[in-house]
Amino acid sequence: MQLDFHYYATYCAAYLAGYSHEEALDLCYSAQFVDCCTKSFLKSISATVHAATSQTQAELLDTRTDVSGLQDITRIWASFHFLPKDLYAVMPPATKTYKNKYRLICGPNGELLKETVVLAKGKSIQHAGIAMHVLADTWAHQRFAGTPSLVINNTDNNFFEILPDGTERKITFKHAPGATDDMENSVYNSTVFNTSEYSILNLGHGHAGHLPDYSFIRYRYMPAWDGYRECLKDNPSDYWKAFSQMVYAMRFLRGEIDDFETDVYDEKTIVPYREKIVSILTKRQLDASEDWKSFAEELSGEDVPDFDVSRYNEEYRYDHENSFLGRFILAALSQKSMVTNKIFSSKNMLAGISVDFKRKGFGGIKDYLRLVSDSVRAGE
Amino acid sequence: MKNAPESIRFRRDSHTLSILGMGVILFGFWSVFKVLAQAVLGVPLFTSTDLKELEGTGVDMNVLIIVLSALLAGDVIVRLIVGLCSMAEGRNHEKRIKRIYLVFAVWEILFEVFSVISVFIQMMKEEERSFLEMYISFFMELSALVILLEVYIAAISVRKYKKQAAKKASQGEEQATCS
Numbered sequence: 001m002q003l004d005f006h007y008y009a010t011y012c013a014a015y016l017a018g019y020s021h022e023e024a025l026d027l028c029y030s031a032q033f034v035d036c037c038t039k040s041f042l043k044s045i046s047a048t049v050h051a052a053t054s055q056t057q058a059e060l061l062d063t064r065t066d067v068s069g070l071q072d073i074t075r076i077w078a079s080f081h082f083l084p085k086d087l088y089a090v091m092p093p094a095t096k097t098y099k100n101k102y103r104l105i106c107g108p109n110g111e112l113l114k115e116t117v118v119l120a121k122g123k124s125i126q127h128a129g130i131a132m133h134v135l136a137d138t139w140a141h142q143r144f145a146g147t148p149s150l151v152i153n154n155t156d157n158n159f160f161e162i163l164p165d166g167t168e169r170k171i172t173f174k175h176a177p178g179a180t181d182d183m184e185n186s187v188y189n190s191t192v193f194n195t196s197e198y199s200i201l202n203l204g205h206g207h208a209g210h211l212p213d214y215s216f217i218r219y220r221y222m223p224a225w226d227g228y229r230e231c232l233k234d235n236p237s238d239y240w241k242a243f244s245q246m247v248y249a250m251r252f253l254r255g256e257i258d259d260f261e262t263d264v265y266d267e268k269t270i271v272p273y274r275e276k277i278v279s280i281l282t283k284r285q286l287d288a289s290e291d292w293k294s295f296a297e298e299l300s301g302e303d304v305p306d307f308d309v310s311r312y313n314e315e316y317r318y319d320h321e322n323s324f325l326g327r328f329i330l331a332a333l334s335q336k337s338m339v340t341n342k343i344f345s346s347k348n349m350l351a352g353i354s355v356d357f358k359r360k361g362f363g364g365i366k367d368y369l370r371l372v373s374d375s376v377r378a379g380e
Numbered sequence: 381m382k383n384a385p386e387s388i389r390f391r392r393d394s395h396t397l398s399i400l401g402m403g404v405i406l407f408g409f410w411s412v413f414k415v416l417a418q419a420v421l422g423v424p425l426f427t428s429t430d431l432k433e434l435e436g437t438g439v440d441m442n443v444l445i446i447v448l449s450a451l452l453a454g455d456v457i458v459r460l461i462v463g464l465c466s467m468a469e470g471r472n473h474e475k476r477i478k479r480i481y482l483v484f485a486v487w488e489i490l491f492e493v494f495s496v497i498s499v500f501i502q503m504m505k506e507e508e509r510s511f512l513e514m515y516i517s518f519f520m521e522l523s524a525l526v527i528l529l530e531v532y533i534a535a536i537s538v539r540k541y542k543k544q545a546a547k548k549a550s551q552g553e554e555q556a557t558c559s
Contacts, residue, residue: 158391220381228391230381 001140002213005239007032007307008292010132012299013243016269017250021302023125027250029307030129030328031136034080036309037332045316048367051329051336053080053130057177065148065198071352073203074147078104078351079339080130080332081137082146082204085110087346100348101152102225104145108138108241109262112342117249117260119338120331126324127331128253132246134335139242140212143223143231144205147350150197154224155207161186162218162232164282171219173209181210183217183284215239215281215288236281243277244270273299321370333371390541393534397470400531401463404488407524408459411452455491458484466531469538485532492525 010031014024037053055063055076063069078084085107091099113135120131145152159171173190181188191206205212211219211233218234248266251257270277273295280291296304316325337354344354357372418425425448426434434444465481468474499521503514 156395222391228388228395229383232381 001136002287003032003035003307004288004292005136005215006035006133008289008296008304009243010129010136010246011296011304012292013132013246014250015296015300016273017247018254018256019250021300024300025304026125026324027129027132029311030126030331031133032307033309033328034130034133037328041309045313045325047316047320047325047329050365050367051332052076053332060200060203063200065200068352070148070198071350073200074104074351075336075340077146077204078343079336080134082106082141082144083110083112083116083134083138083339084145084343085112085138085142087112087342087348098151100350101145101147101149103346103348104147104343104350105152105225106138106144106146107142110138112339113138114260114262115338115342116335117252119334121253123334124327124331126328127334128250130328130331130335131249131253135246135249136242139238140235141205142238144208144212146204148198148200148203150195150199150202150224152225153202153204153207155221158230159208159219159221162220181286183286214286216284236278239281240277241265330371330374333368337368337371386541390538393537394470394472396530396534397466397538399470400527400534401465401467401470403463403527404459404466404531405463407520407527408456408463410520410524412456415452458488462488462528462531466535469535482532482535485528485535489525489528489532492521492528495521496525
């Protein structure tokens with residue numbers, strides 16, 4: 001998903017869930033900021049790099065794909081963009097190495113999604129924003145894993161776009177970084193094939209290009225891990241579910257609902273706007289920001305400013321703990337810590353080691369000390 | 381989605397053809413590479429026993445090398461045809477498929493069976509060549525044989541699926557015309 005959904009659509013969902021205009025703005029800013037909070041950005045504001053929620057292409061190219069480098073990549077991408085659906089997934093006999101990667105495949109309505117949303121309850125609005133980013137991405141990025149792996153994330157040329165009239169058109173992929181996608185002729189950009197299992201080119205949905213990020217597209221293809229089975233990726237339907245699940249999750253975060261259950265969607269709240277939302281989701285365009293923005297402004301009657309990545313930088317220089325970015329960083333550390341711990345607890349070392357401070361005391365990276373003190377203060 | 385077992389098998393076999401087609405070509409060049417490497421490194425092409433046997437027949441060594449080279453070139457060409465055609469069949473490039481390539485594949489399979497047996501017998505005899513040398517040759521020949529067999533089986537399966545699909549399509553057309 002891109003800015004159109006993470007920022008403007010999340011604003012709409014937050015507003016529909018009952019947040020005020022100001023709260024919804026902070027929440028959607030945090031949701032979009034997950035894609036911008038890279039190590040380079042954190043260094044530029046003198047913040048801890050361990051709170052990184054994304055990586056730029058330059059950072060990825062610079063990362064060594066040795067064990068610790070791979071664990072660093074996996075912690076970031078599995079925690080924020082490719083939340084694993086089932087860490088204990090039962091599968092046909094395979095090696096432990098393959099099983100570990102297979103179990104990191106992203107998908108909606110997993111146990112970790114519930115943990116993510118529950119973790120954000122009673123926390124800052126920034127934490128809620130992060131949770132909404134993670135939730136939305138489980139729909140868009142399903143069937144890909146947040147760890148570099150050719151055997152999981154590879155696809156072949158068997159891609160067909162299903163057009164609105166039901167006909168199919170072969171999708172052609174080109175490998176020209178920076179080039180725009182040509183949706184009229186179904187020619188899209190994707191990462192180039194690389195035979196190395198752990199190449200960063202085999203991270204996430206790179207081989208499917210930006211197709212998972214466009215709300216309008218429907219296509220069929222073969223994921224590398226699914227034994228030559230074809231699957232249908234119906235983005236308009238998935239994005240609709242993501243939107244309605246976000247509304248449901250945010251109503252839970254606001255305390256309107258006692259328990260968060262997976263596979264539950266608040267369609268009742270959004271049904272009056274169904275036509276408008278579906279028209280935005282199905283419109284053939286590479287960026288739906290303008291449409292979502294006008295819908296957002298129509299909903300609240302307020303101006304929704306464009307996303308500005310450096311909006312809160314100055315404030316952070318004077319207050320590291322209680323500023324907007326201070327709270328975002330704490331929330332990011334919390335989410336990353338929780339997901340890493342769950343992956344480690346499933347006897348999967350791909351995200352690295354996690355120390356349970358309740359039993360063994362604090363250990364590891366000292367930047368997490370603030371998170372631990374905060375959790376102890378909150379009695380968790 | 382076409383996820384019936386036969387569709388999955390068709391996709392798997394097409395993939396097998398496309399990958400192993402490349403394997404057949406590479407194994408074709410392996411024979412050339414082996415002979416060239418022997419020539420460059422000064423490893424004799426024939427054992428002393430072979431040479432003694434040849435002396436008795438009165439065949440000229442130059443003629444023998446020319447015949448051997450021609451056979452080697454022929455083998456590479458046949459393997460190229462089999463490899464390229466199986467890759468084309470796997471990728472569904474109908475125009476590039478020479479249907480006869482399976483006959484060549486069968487020929488190569490028979491040739492490989494003979495090779496595997498002869499290398500195995502030589503390995504057991506433990507002649508001048510080291511065991512390791514023979515061991516590598518044996519496994520290379522065995523791998524080439526398995527690849528060719530897989531290509532043949534996958535090609536038959538792909539053709540069977542295509543035939544059935546075409547039959548179903550024509551039946552569907554007939555029904556549409558009747559109605």
